[in-house]
Amino acid sequence: MSNYEVPELPDDTEGREATLPDGSRMVIAVKKGLSQDEVDLLAAQIWQEVPEPGMTGR
Numbered sequence: 001m002s003n004y005e006v007p008e009l010p011d012d013t014e015g016r017e018a019t020l021p022d023g024s025r026m027v028i029a030v031k032k033g034l035s036q037d038e039v040d041l042l043a044a045q046i047w048q049e050v051p052e053p054g055m056t057g058r
Helices: 036-049
Strands: 013-019 025-031
Antiparallel strands (some): 013 025
């Protein structure tokens, strides 16, 4: 695991490090037992949906 601080999570959830499509890394909360590929896919979906800084969509 990384040096990121993860808040207390429900028993069936864990903080996992994921690699994004641009090569950067993030920690996301996921259900325990997911494969690393599933964690990376979820992180990529989140990454795609979040607007770039400074973009308002208008």
